[in-house]
Amino acid sequence: MMAKIIGVGNYIPSETVTNLFFDKHVFLNEEGMLLKENNACITDKLKKITGIEERRYAHSTQVTSDLGFLAAQAAIENSGIDPETLDYIIFAHNFGDVRFGTIQSDMVPSLAARVKHLLKIRNNFCVAYDVLYGCPGWIEGVIQANAFIKSGIAKRCLVIGAETLSRVVDIHDRDSMIYADGAGAAVLEVSNEGLGIxxxxxxxxxxxxxxxxxxxxxxxxxxxxxxxxxxxxxxxxxxxxxxxxxxxxxxxxxxxxxxxxxxxxxxxxxxxxxxxxxxxxxxxxxxxxxxxxxxxxxxxxxxxxxxxxxxxxxxxxxxxxxxxxxxxxxxxxxxxxxxxxxxxxxxxxxxx
Known part of the structure; x- marks a missing residue:
């Protein structure tokens, strides 16, 4: 008995931010001094090292749980299941919901609970909780879902990974150019066919x-x-x-x-x-x-x-x-x- 993926979904924000966006940024070092290189050189070096040419930012009206909901909705549709049959909703993120233009993180109730609410799931025994595990959070959520399924505690789990890193970056730090927003999700269920994890x-x-x-x-x-x-x-x-x-x-x-x-x-x-x-x-x-x-x-x-x-x-x-x-x-x-x-x-x- 193991867990297999039966549906996947993602949400890629519509706002495309190219490297030109950072042309007028004032980039400083840790001591607060202006970097010697001009911004064209800084972004060119970023592209050569990281490969990043552009990234996506969430709309100002959206927060992380909104992105997670859209990815979850797509995964459920792709799987063809009734969301009421989910035993767990596991939401991996790191910074909670940070509304545009604010600096406060909001994680109460959990983002998983917010997604369950948006999905209109009535089943009270569908357990919703969050995972904070850095960038490996979605994989860790999948590993936890696999454990639930192998133990017989659950038959179906929804695992979401979503983040709006654009809301928690220091615009004076050139590393801010690396970060982006997005969401992905997968539905896993029990498998006795030898396929899966x-x-x-x-x-x-x-x-x-x-x-x-x-x-x-x-x-x-x-x-x-x-x-x-x-x-x-x-x-x-x-x-x-x-x-x-x-x-x-x-x-x-x-x-x-x-x-x-x-x-x-x-x-x-x-x-x-x-x-x-x-x-x-x-x-x-x-x-x-x-x-x-x-x-x-x-x-x-x-x-x-x-x-x-x-x-x-x-x-x-x-x-x-x-x-x-x-x-x-x-x-x-x-x-x-x-x-x-x-x-x-x-x-x-x-x-x-």
Whole structure:
């Protein structure tokens, strides 16, 4: 008995923000000093390192739970189920609902409860709760749903990943250009056919790595010092990911019983194109194997880094035939993996 995906959906916000949007931004360093490079050089370097050309921002009237609801609605429709038959709604995010133009996060009631309300589900025994696990939150939600299903506690679960990172960025920090908004979701149900999640792995590195991603004050010293924004130590995250993520992916794959040559796709958190490529290269090096062509689909170029939403959004695009040159067929084996704030790493191997 295991969990299989029977429906997927996503919501990609309509507001496209190109790198030109940042042309007039005043970018500062940690000391509050103006960066020496002009903005054209800064955005050009961003594109070369991360691959990001543009990203999507939510409409000013929308919050994270709204995006999650739209992705959930699409996943339920794609699955063909009655939403009243859901046993769990698990919503992965990191910052709650932050309304446009405000700085306060709202997480009460939970975003999962808000989505259940918007879906008009009457079943009181459909349990709705949130997961805060950094960018790997959606994968962790899937792992939890799999545990519920394997134990017999649940037969169907809805797992959502949504975020509006554009609401929590410091506009004076050049890292703000990386972040985006979006949502993705999947419906999972019990399977006795041998298809679905074959193995999974989760880890939290907190002894020395806890603050690689954190909430900190603006680089503009004239702003309120008590207001916090998402911050990261990019170099440390890069080094951490290259050291630890490939090994975690290998362990998860080895536990599944599949060989590296049997993997048809690798769906990894869309954080940084160069970093993701380096992770995949190191994974295959661990097996002494070449990296196959077209193994890792990427959408970060146009969608940016939307945290927990990147993987379920990408999965929905592939399964719905919306991503050129990529498809997942029946019987394909896919390795999912993510890394993010915590620092957390997780992965699962899935056979479709």
């Amino acid at each position: 074959q193995s999974h792995l989760s880890a939290s590195y907190t002894l020395n790595e806890k603050d690689y991603l954190y909430f900190g004050k603006s680089y503009n010293n004239e702003k309120c010092p008590d207001t916090r924004y998402i911050k990261m130590d990019g170099r440390k995250i890069y080094e951490f990911a290259l050291l630890n993520v490939p090994a975690a992916m290998k362990k998860c794959l080895d536990d599944s019983g599949y060989g590296i040559e049997q993997i048809n796709k690798i769906i990894i958190h869309q954080a940084n194109e160069k970093m993701d490529e380096a992770i995949i290269n190191r994974l295959y090096q661990l097996y002494g194997a070449p990296v196959p062509e077209n193994i890792m689909p990427m959408v970060i170029h146009k969608l940016g880094n939307s945290s927990v939403a990147t993987i379920p959004s990408l999965l929905a695009m592939i399964l719905k035939g919306e991503l050129e040159n990529h498809e997942i067929k029946e019987g394909d084996v896919v390795l999912f993996a993510s890394v993010g704030a915590g620092m957390n790493i997780n992965a699962f191997v899935y056979q479709f």
